[in-house]
Amino acid sequence: MRTGLRGRHTEFMARQSIVLINTGDGKGKSSAAFGVMVRGWARGWTVGVVQFVKGGKWKVGERKLAEELDIDWQVLGDGFTWESTDMDETIAKGRHAWSVAAEKLASGEYDLLILDELTYSVKYGWVEVADVVEAVVNRAERTNVIITGRNAPQELIDIADTVTEMTKVKHAYDKGIKAMKGIEF
Numbered sequence: 001m002r003t004g005l006r007g008r009h010t011e012f013m014a015r016q017s018i019v020l021i022n023t024g025d026g027k028g029k030s031s032a033a034f035g036v037m038v039r040g041w042a043r044g045w046t047v048g049v050v051q052f053v054k055g056g057k058w059k060v061g062e063r064k065l066a067e068e069l070d071i072d073w074q075v076l077g078d079g080f081t082w083e084s085t086d087m088d089e090t091i092a093k094g095r096h097a098w099s100v101a102a103e104k105l106a107s108g109e110y111d112l113l114i115l116d117e118l119t120y121s122v123k124y125g126w127v128e129v130a131d132v133v134e135a136v137v138n139r140a141e142r143t144n145v146i147i148t149g150r151n152a153p154q155e156l157i158d159i160a161d162t163v164t165e166m167t168k169v170k171h172a173y174d175k176g177i178k179a180m181k182g183i184e185f
Helices: 007-014 029-042 061-069 087-107 118-123 129-137 154-159
Strands: 020-024 047-052 072-075 111-114 142-146 164-165
Touching: 020 029, 020 072, 020 154, 029 047, 029 061, 029 111, 047 087, 061 072, 061 142, 072 154, 072 164, 087 118, 118 129, 118 142, 129 154
Parallel strands: 020 142, 020 164, 047 072, 047 111, 111 142
Antiparallel strands: none
């Protein structure tokens, strides 16, 4: 039996959806995912975003665009942990964001689902990595998934089809330049 390039190509073409992870200490993990969000929307896909960390006062430009494009965008996080005034509430919001994401993964309603900053909920122990792995592996057949955030656990890397690690070479923040509207958010 011959298993040349043609056989492998057929195998790749049979797959309905993929899992991508954007991780690492460099800038651009969410921005890259939102670029794919626009690309998917332009192809007629049903797109959803669940934000696990950025919330409250963070009015990101991508969200404004998503609202214009009628993309399902849910900000369920409480902001960065070091800004939290009530960690119990922050943890509860992180767990709630996961329950919403898990429902969306199983729903079959999305061609693309972006789980922005999910890795932090796993890293901090708010969500079990095994639960995330199970939900992603058993997602609806057509749902492509992008997971963003630093320190992606090996268990998620193992089930992903594409993993990109953003590496910081240099960042304006290191020189005291604060996050800029239009560049970082």
